[in-house]
Amino acid sequence: MHVHAILAAIPLERDAATPLFRQLYLRMKEAILSGAVQPTVRLPATRELGRLLKVSRQTVLAAYEQLMAEGYLEGAVGKGTFVSASLPAAARRSAPPDAAPPLVRPLSARGEAMASAMARVRHHDGPLRTFRMSMPGLDLFPFEVWRKLEARHWRRREVPLGYGGAAGHPPLRELLCAYLKASRGVRCMPEQIVITNGSQQALYLLAQLLLAPGEGVWLESPGYQGALAPFAVAGAKICPVPVDAEGMDVAYAAARYPDARMAFATPSHQLPLGATMSLARRLELLRWAEAKRAWIVEDDYDSEYRYTGPPLASLQGLDRANCVIYVGTLSKVLFPGLRLGYVVAPPALAAPLARAKAVVDRHSPIVPQAVLADFIQEGHFARHIRRTRDAYGERRIAMLEALDSRMRGLLACGPSDAGLDLCVGLMNGLGEEEAVARASAAGVDVRSLSYYVNPAAGPDCAVPPGMLLGFSAFTPAQIRAGVRRLEQALSA
Ligand SMILES: Cc1ncc(COP(=O)(O)O)c(C=O)c1O
Structure with missing residues (x-):
């Protein structure tokens, strides 16, 4: 028809x-x-x-x-x-012919x-192939330590196994608070921390709590697609904002969507382009939010991984108006299946946020929170971050060297001083779809840059053809072999 x-x-x-x-x-x-x-x-x-x-x-x-x-x-x-x-x-x-019978009511x-809402968000499952993006190196995770800590909990049963507080396991909130103050320059008290099931749940709760249908939210475009769904479900007006070498283009957004109620950004390491938001932009964003009494959601998902200097302080640390909501995750620094994340809420928002979390699931599972608290308390967390930062630094160098020696002229590398992935531009006139299909046929996972472009975005948010390659989950030898296959696939 x-x-x-x-x-x-x-x-x-x-x-x-x-x-x-x-x-x-x-x-x-x-x-x-x-x-x-x-x-x-x-x-x-x-x-x-x-x-x-x-x-x-x-x-x-x-x-x-x-x-x-x-x-x-x-x-x-x-x-x-x-x-x-x-x-x-x-x-x-x-x-399909044997499809389940339809719902009795829609x-x-x-x-x-x-x-x-998550139809657009693609998860790679199946066997891990080079260069699956945003994956931590599970070969480096101390599973045996984790297993012992967990076994100790089951043996001693010291954590209450009834219902707990909605904001999370108190010792974990205290330890995360100390960690964030020391390593991320976050200004907080333990009472401001709410533990969530990954940052995804944090974004869902924040969108539900803070945005009425039709209210605008700035989203980086290209940007994180996982963030789009919670805002779309809340009925928010999606306001795509272009990104350049200094991060989200705040002046563009302020001129085009002055009355938006929220900005969602990845200032430490923009996904997918890799830019770090400049200090001038951070101050401009804070000034706009303060003047408009708008919220800023800072998604600080992989900021532990910075290779050319110490991690940068958070945007939240610069906020004097209590408008920044800091969202963190254990998905990159530990592993995504753990499903633990956290919010550092401005003081008056912490209690409503915890109460909203209780509506959804009462609280996050207690034993993984308690194991994580011990993992931090006993120094394993800091050690794991140091170890992975060193290893990913080597993996990053292996990636840059292999690309430089085999693919100069084919690919142009974007910023590579932070994160788990590298953004590359396609230089040989190959379209993104063709490049991704060829790479995939050669056993290599890459993701096209256009995947990250917000569907509502206009020409201002256009990106040149490119791809995102993850390096953190692979040894230097695997990276070199992957680059070899990628080169054969793209130059064929
Ligand atoms: C920008 C960004 N934020 C957050 C996350 C993590 O989400 P979650 O904590 O729900 O696993 C990711 C994972 O890919 C990401 O790319």
């Missing part, structure tokens, strides 16, 4: 409590996910679809904008709107938004 006919047949309930734009958005999303409307198909202009459905153009525009923000549609003013070509196949559910609007 032609796309016009499919969309024109969308039933809209004019007396329902759900606004028309929301009904349209949900039905269109269903049509895309079910495969009824295929990737790359051009959609009718907003005015035309409004006429077909007998709704205002504004209604159609609002539905298109939401679908764009979530990555289902792409396009630009004047150029038309298309179903996203990069929607992962896994996100589309073309019903999901709620909120349920639909939640169930589809």
Whole structure:
């Protein structure tokens, strides 16, 4: 059936409590996910679809904008709107013949938004291949130490095994507080720390607590796709902000979205371009937030790993207006499956945040928190950071040298002074999709830069063709072998 006919047949309930734009958005999303409307198909202009459905153009525009923000549609003013070509196949559910019977009632609007919000976020699973990005080197993790600490807990059973406080295991909050003060320049008291299940849960709770539907949030573009989902689910207006060598372009954002209520940024190490936010930009961002009484969410996910000097102090440490919310994770410094992260909340936000966390899951599991507390207390954490920083430093050098000797002219390296990944530009005219497909066929995992571009972003946020390569999880020998394969794949 032609796309016009499919969309024109969308039933809209004019007396329902759900606004028309929301009904349209949900039905269109269903049509895309079910495969009824295929990737790359051009959609009718907003005015035309409004006429077909007998709704205002504004209604159609609002539905298109939401679908764009979530990555289902792409396009630009004047150029038309298309179903996203990069929607992962896994996100589309073309019903197999023996599919489960349909739900007795459709999901709620909120349920639909939640169930589809992570469709754009790709996780690599399966065997670890060079150069899977953002993965810590598990070969360096002291599993035996962790096992002994955990066994000791089960033997002694000193931690309460009933319900605990929603903000987390108190000794862990104290130890993290001391660590963050000493190593990240964070200004905090243990009462400000709320332990979460990874930074993902922190972002979800913060979006729910602090943003009303329609309120704007600045997001770096290209930027972290995991952050988009919680803000989209909260119904926030996604405001994509370009990034340059100094980090998020604050002047651009302040001029274009002056009334946004929140900025989400990765100042220590921008994902994916690798820039560190300059001091001038940090001060500019803080000035804007202070003047507008807006929030800044600082995602400090991998700042322990800086190779050309000591780790940089956090943005939170410069904040005098209590507008910065610092979010950290153990996913990079230990491992992602641990699912532990934390928020350093401004003092008055800590209690509401903990109470919101209790609504979701009461609190994070106690034993892993207690094991982590011992791991920190007994010096293993600091040792592991030192050890991995040294090892990743060597892996980074191996990567830079191998790329320089084999792929000069093919790839241009971006900043490499921090983090677990290296951003490279494609220099030989190969398109990103082609490069990623060739690398994958040669057994090498790379991720295209365009994956990180916010679907709602316009030409101001365009990035040249490039890829992200992770080096931290691989030995120098594996890195050299991976670069060899990558070179053969891309120069073939
Ligand atoms: C920018 C950024 N923030 C945070 C995380 C970690 O998220 P979580 O703590 O939910 O594992 C990642 C992981 O890839 C990331 O790239």
